[in-house]
Amino acid sequence: xxxxxxxxxxxxxxxxxxxxxxxxxxxxxxxxxxxxxxxxxxxxxxxxxxxxxxxxxxxxxxxxxxxxxxxxxxxxxxxxxxxxxxxxxxxxxxxxxxxxxxxxxxxxxxxxxxxxxxxxxxxxxxxxxxxxxxxxxxxxxxxxxxxxxxxxxxxxxxxxxxxxxxxxxxxxxxxxxxxxxxxxxxxxxxxxxxxxxxxxxxxxxxxxxxxxxxxxxxxxxxxxxxxxxxxxxxxxxxxxxxxxxxxxxxxxxxxxxxxxxxxxxxxxxxxxxxxxxxxxxxxxxxxxxxxxxxxxxxxxxxxxxxxxxxxxxxxxxxxxxxxxxxxxxxxxxxxxxxxxxxxxxxxxxxxxxxxxxxxxxxxxxxxxxxxxxxxxxxxxxxxxxxxxxxxxxxxxxxxxxxxxxxxxxxxxxxxxxxxxxxxxxxxxxxxxxxxxxxxxxxxxxxxxxxxxxxxxxxxxx
Amino acid sequence: xxxxxxxxxxxxxxxxxxxxxxxxxxxxxxxxxxxxxxxxxxxxxxxxxxxxxxxxxxxxxxxxxxxxxxxxxxxxxxxxxxxxxxxxxxxxxxxxxxxxxxxxxxxxxxxxxxxxxxxxxxxxxxxxxxxxxxxxxxxxxxxxxxxxxxxxxxxxxxxxxxxxxxxxxxxxxxxxxxxxxxxxxxxxxxxxxxxxxxxxxxxxxxxxxxxxxxxxxxxxxxxxxxxxxxxxxxxxxxxxxxxxxxxxxxxxxxxxxxxxxxxxxxxxxxxxxxxxxxxxxxxxxxxxxxxxxxxxxxxxxxxxxxxxxxxxxxxxxxxxxxxxxxxxxxxxxxxxxxxxxxxxxxxxxxxxxxxxxxxxxxxxxxxxxxxxxxxxxxxxxxxxxxxxxxxxxxxxxxxxxxxxxxxxxxxxxxxxxxxxxxxxxxxxxxxxxxxxxxxxxxxxxxxxxxxxxxxxxxxxxxxxxxxxxxxxxxxxxxxxxxxxxxxxxxxxxxxxxxxxxxxxxxxxxxxxxx
Numbered sequence: 001x002x003x004x005x006x007x008x009x010x011x012x013x014x015x016x017x018x019x020x021x022x023x024x025x026x027x028x029x030x031x032x033x034x035x036x037x038x039x040x041x042x043x044x045x046x047x048x049x050x051x052x053x054x055x056x057x058x059x060x061x062x063x064x065x066x067x068x069x070x071x072x073x074x075x076x077x078x079x080x081x082x083x084x085x086x087x088x089x090x091x092x093x094x095x096x097x098x099x100x101x102x103x104x105x106x107x108x109x110x111x112x113x114x115x116x117x118x119x120x121x122x123x124x125x126x127x128x129x130x131x132x133x134x135x136x137x138x139x140x141x142x143x144x145x146x147x148x149x150x151x152x153x154x155x156x157x158x159x160x161x162x163x164x165x166x167x168x169x170x171x172x173x174x175x176x177x178x179x180x181x182x183x184x185x186x187x188x189x190x191x192x193x194x195x196x197x198x199x200x201x202x203x204x205x206x207x208x209x210x211x212x213x214x215x216x217x218x219x220x221x222x223x224x225x226x227x228x229x230x231x232x233x234x235x236x237x238x239x240x241x242x243x244x245x246x247x248x249x250x251x252x253x254x255x256x257x258x259x260x261x262x263x264x265x266x267x268x269x270x271x272x273x274x275x276x277x278x279x280x281x282x283x284x285x286x287x288x289x290x291x292x293x294x295x296x297x298x299x300x301x302x303x304x305x306x307x308x309x310x311x312x313x314x315x316x317x318x319x320x321x322x323x324x325x326x327x328x329x330x331x332x333x334x335x336x337x338x339x340x341x342x343x344x345x346x347x348x349x350x351x352x353x354x355x356x357x358x359x360x361x362x363x364x365x366x367x368x369x370x371x372x373x374x375x376x377x378x379x380x381x382x383x384x385x386x387x388x389x390x391x392x393x394x395x396x397x398x399x400x401x402x403x404x405x406x407x408x409x410x411x412x413x414x415x416x417x418x419x420x421x422x423x424x425x426x427x428x429x430x431x432x433x434x435x436x437x438x439x440x441x442x443x444x445x446x447x448x449x450x451x452x453x454x455x456x457x458x459x460x461x
Numbered sequence: 462x463x464x465x466x467x468x469x470x471x472x473x474x475x476x477x478x479x480x481x482x483x484x485x486x487x488x489x490x491x492x493x494x495x496x497x498x499x500x501x502x503x504x505x506x507x508x509x510x511x512x513x514x515x516x517x518x519x520x521x522x523x524x525x526x527x528x529x530x531x532x533x534x535x536x537x538x539x540x541x542x543x544x545x546x547x548x549x550x551x552x553x554x555x556x557x558x559x560x561x562x563x564x565x566x567x568x569x570x571x572x573x574x575x576x577x578x579x580x581x582x583x584x585x586x587x588x589x590x591x592x593x594x595x596x597x598x599x600x601x602x603x604x605x606x607x608x609x610x611x612x613x614x615x616x617x618x619x620x621x622x623x624x625x626x627x628x629x630x631x632x633x634x635x636x637x638x639x640x641x642x643x644x645x646x647x648x649x650x651x652x653x654x655x656x657x658x659x660x661x662x663x664x665x666x667x668x669x670x671x672x673x674x675x676x677x678x679x680x681x682x683x684x685x686x687x688x689x690x691x692x693x694x695x696x697x698x699x700x701x702x703x704x705x706x707x708x709x710x711x712x713x714x715x716x717x718x719x720x721x722x723x724x725x726x727x728x729x730x731x732x733x734x735x736x737x738x739x740x741x742x743x744x745x746x747x748x749x750x751x752x753x754x755x756x757x758x759x760x761x762x763x764x765x766x767x768x769x770x771x772x773x774x775x776x777x778x779x780x781x782x783x784x785x786x787x788x789x790x791x792x793x794x795x796x797x798x799x800x801x802x803x804x805x806x807x808x809x810x811x812x813x814x815x816x817x818x819x820x821x822x823x824x825x826x827x828x829x830x831x832x833x834x835x836x837x838x839x840x841x842x843x844x845x846x847x848x849x850x851x852x853x854x855x856x857x858x859x860x861x862x863x864x865x866x867x868x869x870x871x872x873x874x875x876x877x878x879x880x881x882x883x884x885x886x887x888x889x890x891x892x893x894x895x896x897x898x899x900x901x902x903x904x905x906x907x908x909x910x911x912x913x914x915x916x917x918x919x920x921x922x923x924x925x926x927x928x929x930x931x932x933x934x935x936x937x938x939x940x941x942x943x944x945x946x947x948x949x950x951x952x953x954x955x956x957x958x959x960x961x962x963x964x965x966x967x968x969x970x971x972x973x974x975x
Contacts, residue, residue, distance in 0.1 A: 017502075050468065053500060137522050400506055
């Protein structure tokens with residue numbers, strides 16, 4: 001692997017605000033239609049889920065808390081029996097195809113042996129039980145999805161090149177929406193390659209099929225997605241399967257699929273922004289020995305569509321406080337759009353998994369003649385706010401805890417959480433991503449009042 | 462273990478944080494894993510707070526798990542002390558720290574040696590108390606801490622104010638309409654010549670707390686938070702308190718009568734004057750509050766005997782029950798609360814006012830009860846609003862847990878005389894919407910005229926509808942009307958009928974129904 005020198009990697013105190021990784025259930029239960037997520041932990045976590053994903057709770061979600069009580073903590077009650085009782089009720093009420101246990105800090109601290117209990121109960125109940133430890137001790141926000149997907153790689157069927165064609169029909173069809181026109185052709189091509197491409201990362205199904213389509217234009221067909229729309233449609237993994245991530249926070253999944261399932265990882269930048277999408281496709285093409293076709297025209301075409309947004313943000317500065325690990329990719333995209341990025345805060349930086357993305361960031365900075373942003377791992381929010389007061393960026397991308405106070409201090413903000421829920425992947429959605437970024441800038445007309453800062457604190461001082 | 466989808470009251474530390482962050486210049490440090498500081502999000506979003514929430518976390522990670530927090534908590538306290546010089550730092554335990562069983566008190570003792578700020582450990586047991594109880598306790602703890610110390614340093618001013626004055630206890634952040642209630646509560650005694658000494662915790666400075674005992678009495682508007690502080694002041698400083706919630710006309714009158722009683726005990730001794738509040742109550746009831754007149758007006762007559770279900774915290778649920786039954790003549794089939802710890806008192810309050818009392822923390826039980834009794838209106842929390850949506854019963858939100866839409870910018874108190882107006886509106890509008898919703902069904906829809914002038918079908922030129930036939934589809938629910946019309950026309954065409962009479966519509970219906 002190439003080493004490269006990025007001078008400004010820093011690490012601060014880790015005193016920053018982010019969502020608890022269990023928040024991943026809010027989007028994963030919608031993605032995996034026949035799943036049920038059971039979060040094992042205390043009220044603190046339940047209250048978070050209730051307040052963070054907001055009103056979704058009222059739509060009879062397929063997730064719930066197994067709320068630990070005092071007896072569970074002090075081991076007066078037997079974990080296995082308690083979980084058994086609850087899972088049985090879930091099975092009777094909802095009849096899911098898979099139950100996913102989300103371990104929290106509580107289960108870590110009391111050292112509940114979820115991985116040990118799960119196989120026993122699986123046998124008893126006749127429902128697969130996947131254990132993911134998405135806790136705030138080790139992970140931040142989107143990394144929750146990473147733990148779930150990493151656990152799921154073990155449940156994927158074994159890849160067998162000989163029966164691949166048949167399997168392909170079983171697994172890929174529901175995901176690939178327009179599979180019909182060139183299906184035969186790509187099947188043939190796959191037979192030649194005797195290889196298969198699986199993409200990992202949960203995307204809304206429309207975005208997933210857009211990505212499939214983009215790759216199909218290069219005659220590469222995607223044999224499956226992790227996660228799939230249904231649990232029993234998980235893609236086959238094994239030797240001869242190439243895997244490629246669509247999101248920057250999936251390093252565990254990448255590791256699990258390469259080390260445990262012997263897949264080969266395609267290390268590419270992530271398909272965010274037209275530049276990222278192009279680089280992503282090019283990298284995949286190079287692995288499959290396909291000469292990319294018409295990518296440059298397509299990218300230029302997309303940039304042309306974006307021109308009205310680009311006018312707004314060109315030359316403006318942005319500061320990422322960092323809470324969801326998408327920061328590097330979005331920063332790279334925004335620099336390509338002509339913005340200046342002061343700082344990229346990021347909860348955790350996997351330099352190997354994100355290597356290609358970091359390289360693209362460097363190239364982009366050089367190409368656009370912009371300074372390389374400083375990358376701050378485990379940032380300290382208090383220090384960041386001090387820096388922001390000095391730098392006065394045109395836009396701060398930040399969590400909801402800081403958004404209103406920063407706005408009151410006359411710094412435009414965009415909630416970072418929206419980037420995880422909006423559709424920002426692929427060329428088609430580049431506009432949506434910029435729509436988000438430019439919203440606070442477009443909204444800003446003349447100042448409402450004469451006072452620069454609407455904060456109460458500074459008025460008092 | 463318990464299977465749970467939703468909870469009415471949050472975990473204990475939320476209560477502590479709500480109290481701590483309501484005081485001015487008090488900082489809370491949570492001993493918690495990453496991501497547990499979502500309180501900041503709640504406050505910043507729901508209250509649209511413009512300042513940084515004075516809450517940080519001393520993050521519990523793998524290292525802490527392995528070796529204990531060691532110097533980490535102390536360093537975080539000292540750091541906050543230097544950065545922001547708060548008057549007080551409240552170390553807040555969470556469920557995590559209660560399982561880890563670290564000696565947080567020890568950290569506090571050591572940190573307070575070196576820091577300028579006072580440091581205390583919130584004395585709340587995660588497993589035993591919920592958000593509201595924890596808030597109550599933390600408030601008492603902070604007040605006790607400061608008053609005790611002031612007494613030791615003998616800077617405590619114990620002389621009562623010259624003119625009557627009161628403290629308002631229990632107004633704080635993320636409370637249901639608390640800011641508006643506070644404004645109304647200041648006005649209510651103010652108009653009758655009673656000054657407000659202090660409001661705690663919202664917006665109060667700790668250095669002012671030593672003047673707390675100067676007030677003649679304390680007002681505790683909400684049962685959930687403030688009672689412990691009031692009892693403490695009564696025991697230690699002999700301060701009487703009023704715990705009647707001035708919500709609704711009769712409760713407000715009781716509240717003022719109580720003030721009169723308390724003030725007159727002292728007033729006659731101090732100035733020889735007695736204050737009479739009867740006239741004030743009369744005037745307010747007649748002219749400021751419209752609620753008394755409203756309940757006599759024929760609008761309210763229409764509501765008589767209608768059925769309602771009520772659920773919320775103890776204060777709001779009990780008061781609204783009383784208002785509905787006694788002031789508006791509405792039948793309350795079920796009144797309930799999630800404040801299990803206050804169940805006894807709640808039972809006592811609504812006893813005889815409703816046919817059923819429900820004390821539970823399980824929202825499915827509340828939902829099932831409501832579905833069973835099918836009231837014409839619900840007054841509850843955001844959860845009940847959603848239950849109502851699902852079973853098509855209107856709902857007015859009267860209690861937390863709340864949503865951002867329950868932090869209105871406009872003036873919307875629930876307490877005092879202006880509060881009675883707001884509540885009357887809320888109640889009437891909820892019912893009214895229910896009536897509107899039903900009458901269109903009875904009379905065949907709002908747009909009985911519209912349908913004859915514009916048609917949903919494209920090729921109506923070839924086919925003629927007789928007026929009687931035309932009116933027929935109007936009796937069908939709106940959402941299938943277009944389809945039925947089209948079916949009829951298709952049927953007519955297929956049978957070479959050029960004019961659709963009422964018989965044809967029936968024939969078509971017969972043909973299409975299995």
